[in-house]
Amino acid sequence: MLWSRSLAISCICLFLFSSHTFAFYLPGVAPHDYERGDDVKLYVNSLTPLMGSHQLKSLIPYDYYYKPFHFCSPEQPQSQSESLGSILFGDRIFDSLYKLNMAENKTCQYLCSATVPSEDAAFINARIKENYAINWLIDGLPAASRKKDLRTNTEFNSIGFELGDSVASFNNPPLHNHYDIEIQYHKQESANKYRVVGVIVSPTSNKYDSEEHARTCVTTSERLILNEKSDNTVHYTYKVVWTPSNIAWATRWDNYLYTFDPRIHWFSLVNSIVIVLFLTGMVAMILLRALHKDISRYNQLEAQEDVQEDFGWKLVHGDIFRTPANIMLLSVFLGNGSQLFCMTTVTLLFAVLGFLSPSNRGSLATVMLIFYMLFAFVAGYVSARVYKMFGGDAWKKNVFLTAFLFPTIEHPVRTNQIPRQIPDQVFYLRPIPSILMGGVLPFGAIFIELYFIMNSIWGSKVYYLFGFAALVFIILTITCSEVTILLCYFHLCAEDYHWSWRAFLTSGASGFYIFVYSIMYFMTKLQINSLTSAALLVTSHALHLSERFL
Template sequence: MKSLKQVAIALTAFPLFCSAFYLPGVSPHDYEKGELVTLNVNTLSPSSSQQVKSVISYDYYNEKLHFCKPPKGMQEQAESLGSIIFGDRIFNSPFELKMQQDTACQLLCETEPIPADDAKFINKVVTDGYAMNWAVDGLPAATEDLDEHTGEKYYNIGFKLGTTYEDVPYLNNHYGITIHYHVTNRNLNRVVGVVVKPFSRATDTTSENMCADKAEPFHLKEDGKSTVVYTYSVNWIPSETVWATRWDGYLYVLDPSIHWFSLINSIIIVLFLTGMVAMILLRALHKDISRYNAVDAQEDVQEDYGWKLVHGDVFRPPNKPMTLAVLTGSGVQLVVMTGVILVFAVFGFLSPSNRGSLGTMMILFFMIFSCTSGYTSARLYKMNGGEMWKMNMILTATLLPGTLLGGLLGLNFFLIYSNSSGAVPFGTMMAIAGLWLVISFPLSIAGSYVGLRKPRIEQPVRTNQIPRQIPDQPTYLRMLPSIFMGGILPFGAIFIELYFIMNSIWFHRIYYGIGFLFLVFGVLIITCAQVTVLMCYFHMCSEDYHWSWRAFLTAAATGFYVYAYSFLYYFTKLNINTFTSTVLYFGYSSIISVLLAIMTGKVQLAIFRVFTF
């Protein structure tokens, strides 16, 4: 009893010797009363509650926009690699916010006469529904909305550059800034919420109250003589929200039942397929493979039928084994990278407060896990009797990264042509190429070397010298119908979550369902493996033993359906009417679909393990 009491006392006292820590980039900033709080400005992004009209973002200080500039000059803020890749361009601003000091009406600046072409550009940007993106103490400025079902308030990131009424654009030139702050135990202040309510007002600088609410809305004339007067007001409101939960309002889930419906739908598909696969494995495969190993060449023991007739051809090397090995290795690399990133995100290491962390980790893990690509590719290529091992090593290290970088580089030229802020600077592209050369390429070569040094994987069944003739196949078991038929179920398991992800990408919203995404990702991999096992078994029952490529393509068909869904999304959710935006949308959609196809196609490894064990 005495020892138990001592242990209890030690456990009670243990927290006294512990100290908390914050993740890099997300530690709180304490402000004293009257201390300057920095307001940074980010790019203008297309935004709409209904249909997006463009996918091109613009720098806040684009010369055509004529926004007020800081009196001491523009200073670009330090950004992570991922932040730059995803189009963030953060600068300081001329706004002066002092903790707990309200400002009723402050003149920001009055522009010079705006040229007619620039005025047309501003009005078009307003008509297209662009939104402004600010950040105060790392928190994005937002508009406050109300959930109709629960009555709770939540934040929508960004606020409109202007409004359109009866086809007339009105530019917002007054900003009502409301900042919520929390007072700590040390009587210091922390920013926990930023709300901006923009107004369009025909401001008269000679008036005593130039921020009058009754002023007429401001329309920028395209005569080359009009000027814009920008004003703002600041209101500080104390809040009970603590710093640790200040992102809850931004990550508010409007209707979580949709995510649960998606997850339950996916689980039902998995359970159905699991039952079918288990029945096949327990009643057929294991027993038959054991019998063939024992009987070997005795054909008169039992009359064979179905897939048993082709047991001597199942492990015949496929056509183009190098291409299959390289694609499978790249798929393993993508699966491992995605799985690790989702684990980090679930545990909160990729917080949205640490801007660009997701993109940075994606690039870093993609390069680090290139070793898995090289190892897997080398093992499969050696198993299939490949002899051009040097070519295999080079292709594994360069095919996917080179194709990916080439596609992004081509789309980057369209961004440069449109003067978009999303265009990746040349220096950043060279830095990524340098990281690939220093990290990814050597690791891939090393993985291939280790894989080639391993002994060749022995097949459990001897392969016949003479290939068996394949009989005519039913229509539903031929190449294209069976592949497209197999890809429907994996796509059905993810399409609801895919809708939210695409909304996050093209409507510039924060995706908040990381936990759901992690579970759906697991369901996707399991579904692809099970569907592929079933389709391969049906093919072999029909005496078609060419399973390797079909296994890869059956699961990879998920990427085809995702690309087809991008067309439906384009015509129903977007209202893009420019050639550049259309090319960018379908270009990025094709890259995403190809990566998903390679990632899901790698489950043919699981098929191989099923046949070998």
């Protein structure tokens, strides 16, 4: 009775004091409260190409204050502190001349005038035709342009806004030199504070006859087109409108993280699960039936008095753990692959739990690099143990330092001194055909989600569906394991004991198909004429191919 009374009192106390509890935001970005009239900083970021009409024309980002653009710049632009991941992803954030005050509208603001020489005009026109976008940041939110999904008629915010009008019917495209900035804010009624919850920029091309007209935003009926044969004068202006919004600060990223037809992701997931279930059933059926049949046969032979010769996979038991060729290289590959696997697993776990928010710029790449360094001991340990397991002599050359010395795998049988002759193999069990066959199913389980990831990487978009990515990664791991087990068993049944390299290459063969898929993506989705962009893309996918093999 006393215990029940104490429990009731505790519950009442928790209820009474619940309104005074505090919480924290996992990604580590706290809301910034403003009062009316407070300065709101506008930061500029690198210009990046957008994927227009489902095609990307360049991959190279440019600093906002890159001289040929002739944007309005402070005398000494101050670079903002960035994370390592943000820098690696191309962010170059600086302050700007734009003046914003919380909840105070500004109808016409003159920024500056710039003289653009003919050669720089050609450079700017080329970037407009390549669909480059300007990127701003206000209170940590990227400036976006309002777009509409034609399938569902749903409006969403697309990060960045066009440098110029790339679809205009002119020989040279118009340059946007006036920006209508709409900033959405949410008012905290209890504290009379304001929070930024949305930034929409609508750029236009206005031709001003003089600086006086630009200061009053008196435009002509013409659009601003840069002449590539003479110098040009460009006047930059902007307008600021503050709009109250019911969007809470915690959900302000929802309009930026728009998913085009989410049914495709579910179809990809169901497709991957079906492949895994099919492969699991096939592996289980083949192995259970074959092993049960072989073991029953061997038990019958042991009961007979006559000595019978072994056959099938039992013939190679004395050669199964023979040291493979290039064991040093194989052990190093396995060690690095283990390191990458641990890094990917833990990174996806953090992403699924919500620690890697898009509001914390570059957090994904930073976390990946940190975990890659932290799991270096895994690479050293696995590499050293595999090398020693196969009887390597120069183990000191294999790894600089093995961090842990845990018990490892011990061979259950001895290796014959004389290698057994391997009979001729059927075509589909030869090295190259079997390895290529082994990569088909893992690739089939991930290629749909891979398309969206490539769009996010090369299209300067935010990828946030880490739940799908984690499930696809798990499915990929299971599929690779089952395919490798199945093909290794077939090789052993064919009396081929060279399983070590094939086991490694079979699971990594999906990387070859990913590379081929990347080339097809390059040919069908990109219109890149720049040699630098093409080299950047091919090199990046070649590195991904090597990482996938590991």
